Amino acid sequence: MANVVNEYDMINDLFTANDGDLRDGNAQDPGDAVNANECGYPHNARDSSWHGTHVGGTVAAVSNNAMGVTGVAWNVGLIPVRVLGKCGGWSSDIADGIRWAAGLNVPGVPNNLLPADVINMSLGSSSPGACGNTYQTAIDAAFNAGTTIVTSAGNSNDNANYQPGNCNNVISVAASANDGARAYYSNFGATVDITAPGGDGCNPINDNYPSSLADCEGGIWDVTRMVLSTHNAGTSIPAADNYNWLQGTSMSSPHVAGLVALIKSVNPNLSPAEVEQIIKNTAEPFATVPDHQCDTNLCGAGYANATAALQHTLVTLGPDLIFSNGFESDIIFKNGFE
Numbered sequence: 001m002a003n004v005v006n007e008y009d010m011i012n013d014l015f016t017a018n019d020g021d022l023r024d025g026n027a028q029d030p031g032d033a034v035n036a037n038e039c040g041y042p043h044n045a046r047d048s049s050w051h052g053t054h055v056g057g058t059v060a061a062v063s064n065n066a067m068g069v070t071g072v073a074w075n076v077g078l079i080p081v082r083v084l085g086k087c088g089g090w091s092s093d094i095a096d097g098i099r100w101a102a103g104l105n106v107p108g109v110p111n112n113l114l115p116a117d118v119i120n121m122s123l124g125s126s127s128p129g130a131c132g133n134t135y136q137t138a139i140d141a142a143f144n145a146g147t148t149i150v151t152s153a154g155n156s157n158d159n160a161n162y163q164p165g166n167c168n169n170v171i172s173v174a175a176s177a178n179d180g181a182r183a184y185y186s187n188f189g190a191t192v193d194i195t196a197p198g199g200d201g202c203n204p205i206n207d208n209y210p211s212s213l214a215d216c217e218g219g220i221w222d223v224t225r226m227v228l229s230t231h232n233a234g235t236s237i238p239a240a241d242n243y244n245w246l247q248g249t250s251m252s253s254p255h256v257a258g259l260v261a262l263i264k265s266v267n268p269n270l271s272p273a274e275v276e277q278i279i280k281n282t283a284e285p286f287a288t289v290p291d292h293q294c295d296t297n298l299c300g301a302g303y304a305n306a307t308a309a310l311q312h313t314l315v316t317l318g319p320d321l322i323f324s325n326g327f328e329s330d331i332i333f334k335n336g337f338e
Helices: 051-060 091-101 133-143 247-265 274-281 305-313
Strands: 118-121 148-152 173-177 194-197 226-230 242-245
Touching: 051 118, 051 226, 051 247, 091 118, 091 133, 118 194, 118 247, 133 148, 148 247, 148 274, 173 247, 247 274, 247 305, 274 305
Parallel strands: 118 148, 148 173, 173 194
Antiparallel strands: 226 242
């Protein structure tokens, strides 16, 4: 559950939308399940992912209700913008979604009168390549309008040259495992800005992508090493709300998007560049681990540290602010556990 304050379905293709219509004000996910080879050949059948539901919960699931999980920014307004559907999506729809969320004009679409302070983009291209003009132009427009954009670095265990994570004016987020190591799947490299928990259900016994449980330490896939968030029980169409464990840089990115929301709630006058600098300057140094060691050349400035970032943000408000108690415990986004 989250405080949804506005929404829009920006998908402009009937097959991808899978809801019987095109762009409209209903961003509810009808499901993205596919049959074998429906998205090309070869392509396995797949149940609905409820990916956006999971990501949204990490950012903004409400607290103090004796239910499920709490989002990083548990009391902010959430604006779901649906840009992906069956078999993925189109960069033109994604770009329009960026513009709309930031309160900018999109022809043929009612304006969003509640511009977002932060946009989370837990998505990316399936193959490497430079950031295209469609993405960069939309991102620059949102950035200049005052919206911070947070992106996932990608899940290919590769140099992070995947758009939109390699675009300018974004905060690109790699994923850490429970011990602080770079998660085995997480992209890395010069375009990564920061690291946050993404989950790591397999502790690989080599440095390669595990192809089976035999490649995981002890032959174990441990879901409790992953990220728990809001989900849905439906295998194809929506059913009962529930909770599920997932992993990926799609899960690390909303941790940082939630942190941006907290920072902006303390000082709404900060620019996207100032927000990014606060997160980088207050990052927790990387832990020393046996495998998949992170450093500032691979995984950005460090682990996102919410306590330090918010304490620093309070300073930006000036010397007249009195804050008597401080923060009672460090919240360091290293492994998902406090």
